[in-house]
Amino acid sequence: MKPENAIEVKDVTKKFKVYLDKGSQLKERLLFHERNRYEERWVLKGISFEVKKGEAIGLIGHNGCGKSTTLKLLTRIIYPDAGSIEMRGRVSSLIELGAGFHPDMSGRENIYTNAAIFGLTKKEIDARMDDIIAFSELEEFLDNPVRTYSSGMYMRLAFSVAINVDADILLIDEILAVGDTNFQAKCFNKLREIKAQGTTIVIVSHSLGQIEQICERSIWIHDGQIRAEGSPRDVHPEYLSFMGEKRQEIAEKEKERQEEKEQKKHHEEAEEKKVSPEELEKTKQDGRWGNGHARIQSVKLYAENGQEQNVFATGSLVMVKVAYELKETVKDAVFGIGVFRSDGVQCYGTNTRIDQLEEFNLTKSGTMCLSLDHVNLLPGEYWLDIAIESEVGIPVDYYRQAAKVEFYSQIGDVGIARIDHKWKLPE
Numbered sequence: 001m002k003p004e005n006a007i008e009v010k011d012v013t014k015k016f017k018v019y020l021d022k023g024s025q026l027k028e029r030l031l032f033h034e035r036n037r038y039e040e041r042w043v044l045k046g047i048s049f050e051v052k053k054g055e056a057i058g059l060i061g062h063n064g065c066g067k068s069t070t071l072k073l074l075t076r077i078i079y080p081d082a083g084s085i086e087m088r089g090r091v092s093s094l095i096e097l098g099a100g101f102h103p104d105m106s107g108r109e110n111i112y113t114n115a116a117i118f119g120l121t122k123k124e125i126d127a128r129m130d131d132i133i134a135f136s137e138l139e140e141f142l143d144n145p146v147r148t149y150s151s152g153m154y155m156r157l158a159f160s161v162a163i164n165v166d167a168d169i170l171l172i173d174e175i176l177a178v179g180d181t182n183f184q185a186k187c188f189n190k191l192r193e194i195k196a197q198g199t200t201i202v203i204v205s206h207s208l209g210q211i212e213q214i215c216e217r218s219i220w221i222h223d224g225q226i227r228a229e230g231s232p233r234d235v236h237p238e239y240l241s242f243m244g245e246k247r248q249e250i251a252e253k254e255k256e257r258q259e260e261k262e263q264k265k266h267h268e269e270a271e272e273k274k275v276s277p278e279e280l281e282k283t284k285q286d287g288r289w290g291n292g293h294a295r296i297q298s299v300k301l302y303a304e305n306g307q308e309q310n311v312f313a314t315g316s317l318v319m320v321k322v323a324y325e326l327k328e329t330v331k332d333a334v335f336g337i338g339v340f341r342s343d344g345v346q347c348y349g350t351n352t353r354i355d356q357l358e359e360f361n362l363t364k365s366g367t368m369c370l371s372l373d374h375v376n377l378l379p380g381e382y383w384l385d386i387a388i389e390s391e392v393g394i395p396v397d398y399y400r401q402a403a404k405v406e407f408y409s410q411i412g413d414v415g416i417a418r419i420d421h422k423w424k425l426p427e
């Protein structure tokens with residue numbers, strides 16, 4: 001092991017056995033001869049990385065990519081099928097909330113057993129007891145059995161023990177996601193303090209912002225292998241754009257599924273009412289109204305590079321293209337857009353009249369393009385309503401929820417939309 005390293009992971013592979021369903025009824029069980037049928041799932045397919053003493057690294061990746069498995073291997077809760085893991089120093093971990101706590105024992109008794117697991121003697125624990133209790137802020141509950149604790153209280157106790165055992169290496173799995181915001185902030189500050197004292201830290205988190213604030217390096221695990229590794233500022237944008245594309249694929253599949261479901265429902269309704277699906281379509285006014293002189297055929301969204309998509313990073317340019325078919329000339333046409341959050345809150349709305357564009361007549365079918373230059377909507381799902389009106393506000397085609405759009409961001413600000421801002425710190 002290199003002298004400057006605290007952790008060396010070399011070509012580690014790990015597989016799990018996943019037992020196939022054997023059937024729960026007696027008859028099914030009797031009929032199944034292959035009782036122990038299982039398949040092997042390779043979760044890690046050869047992972048190598050090194051962590052220097054005093055360095056903090058973040059493990060990122062989509063659900064199920066193998067982050068927690070990597071951390072459990074480092075804690076030696078489980079062992080690799082091949083490869084090697086070497087670590088130097090005392091290891092402390094916060095992996096599963098309250099794992100290692102005995103529910104019937106009091107908080108105080110659990111501090112003793114838990115700290116002993118991390119290798120402390122009774123004398124050492126006694127010396128740290130006050131610090132552990134003070135950090136947990138659980139003085140009044142300390143003699144109650146931990147089964148009466150809330151999950152937040154569990155986490156306070158577990159965190160307080162884990163950071164007070166003078167570990168050389170601290171392994172944390174998504175722990176900062178639990179607890180109230182005050183305690184989260186306190187843990188976060190404590191982690192920085194511990195890091196400044198030279199502790200090596202490995203964090204698994206979906207909060208890229210937290211990783212950026214604590215870690216020098218991010219390791220992106222994908223499909224059981226390391227896909228990228230480097231400064232969080234370099235790796236995270238790459239990861240986010242990859243996840244954006246994935247979400248786009250999922251959104252498209254979901255859209256197809258919804259369309260198929262709608263079509264099936266539509267046919268069933270038509271059959272029930274003994275009319276043709278086309279006739280039913282004509283009479284149906286759900287979320288759509290107007291005199292029908294023009295009809296919106298499609299509303300598609302495009303990114304700056306011209307690619308059609310429905311998932312965007314907050315702050316991106318979104319190009320909206322509205323294709324319409326004309327049945328009759330529409331005089332003094334006005335195009336409008338409304339942006340609604342999925343819970344119905346209107347986030348924005350405008351039209352060509354509000355924007356003081358010259359009035360125009362629609363004389364043939366075509367496409368209207370609207371460029372939304374910096375859409376600062378915060379992460380979530382939104383719907384676009386699109387409308388065509390004619391002279392003095394007569395609705396021609398109002399199309400509710402004409403397109404769905406999703407935004408993502410790695411910044412943790414909250415609300416509906418990001419407001420451009422600048423801070424000026426006191427001199």
Ligand SMILES: Nc1ncnc2c1ncn2[C@@H]1O[C@H](COP(=O)(O)OP(=O)(O)OP(=O)(O)O)[C@@H](O)[C@H]1O
Nearest residue numbers: 016017018043061062063064065066067068069070
């Ligand atoms: N004991 C186990 N037996 C069988 N499969 C397991 C076991 N532990 C984990 N797995 C599987 O291994 C894969 C990786 O799990 P892991 O918990 O490491 O993912 P993760 O990256 O931490 O995910 P998340 O972001 O959801 O926490 C998953 O498909 C999971 O179902």
